Amino acid sequence: MFSLFYGLWKYMFSKTEFHVLILGIDKAGKTTLLEKLNGKFKTWCFWDLGGQPGLRTIWEKYFEEAHALIYVIDAACPSRFEDAKSALEKVLRHDDLQGAPLLILANKQMKLDRYLDLKKLDERVYMFEAVSAYDGMGIKESVKRLMEVMERSKRTEMLRACAGVTTGRGA
Ligand SMILES: Nc1nc2c(ncn2[C@@H]2O[C@H](COP(=O)(O)OP(=O)(O)OP(=O)(O)O)[C@@H](O)[C@H]2O)c(=O)[nH]1
Ligand SMILES: [Mg+2]
Incomplete structure (x- = not known):
């Protein structure tokens, strides 16, 4: 039925x-x-x-x-x-x-x-996200994307190398 x-x-x-x-x-x-x-x-x-x-x-x-x-x-x-x-x-x-x-x-x-027109500024990777800081919409996803890109970036590589050199000098 x-x-x-x-x-x-x-x-x-x-x-x-x-x-x-x-x-x-x-x-x-x-x-x-x-x-x-x-x-x-x-x-x-x-x-x-x-x-x-x-x-x-x-x-x-x-x-x-x-x-x-x-x-x-x-x-x-x-x-x-x-x-x-x-x-x-x-x-x-x-x-x-x-x-x-x-x-x-x-x-x-x-x-x-x-x-x-950020593309004009330089060659850095940039992300533009629609978010609402008020209710949190898109915030977590955006920051996660930034972290993923950051971990793979040349700048992080460079900073790691610098830190390695500094540590090396200090030791
Ligand atoms: N940059 C940008 N332009 C948009 C976007 N959506 C629509 N447009 C532009 O805004 C203008 C108006 O868009 P329409 O879709 O005709 O607007 P509408 O609400 O139908 O307007 P009416 O029919 O007059 O009530 C057009 O030139 C679109 O190309 C968007 O997400 N980004
Ligand atoms: Mg219309």
């Missing part, structure tokens, strides 16, 4: 198309994200809506049928955080989206990397 119900449930579930709304203010990177998602989730239908102020009034027409929400923020543009925040607050306050799971994506982290 259980397997009959399970089979039926599985059949219905596999037929369900999930509607996922992609929202965020203009130029946050929604359409770019959609291009990355396309074809990767077979039963998911992503709705990418324009984020210009004049287009945000249309967003709510999609709320009722949305299973979940992805909210994209341009993390490289602090001057627009306030706009992004108030647009998000308005979305979350809406009754038609009640209980819909929310994924917030801090996009364009790498833009800062490009702005710093």
Whole structure:
């Protein structure tokens, strides 16, 4: 009996198309994200809506049928955080989206990397990681990566050699 119900449930579930709304203010990177998602989730239908102020009034027409929400923020543009925040607050306050799971994506982290243009400085190995020191996201992995690179670096080799020479002199 259980397997009959399970089979039926599985059949219905596999037929369900999930509607996922992609929202965020203009130029946050929604359409770019959609291009990355396309074809990767077979039963998911992503709705990418324009984020210009004049287009945000249309967003709510999609709320009722949305299973979940992805909210994209341009993390490289602090001057627009306030706009992004108030647009998000308005979305979350809406009754038609009640209980819909929310994924917030801090996009364009790498833009800062490009702005710093560290490659120009010298030939040293550098890593750029998106982290949150506040909640610890990415911290452990980043430092681990640094340690791995550090252990294999020419500089560590050089410092070891120097330390060897110094110890040798002192002895
Ligand atoms: N450097 C960088 N640029 C990005 C990234 N994601 C998107 N962009 C650029 O940001 C610009 C805006 O991206 P879109 O995907 O068109 O933004 P949108 O949220 O769809 O904007 P609207 O449709 O106007 O609401 C484009 O020039 C993208 O190439 C990213 O992760 N890094
Ligand atoms: Mg777009």
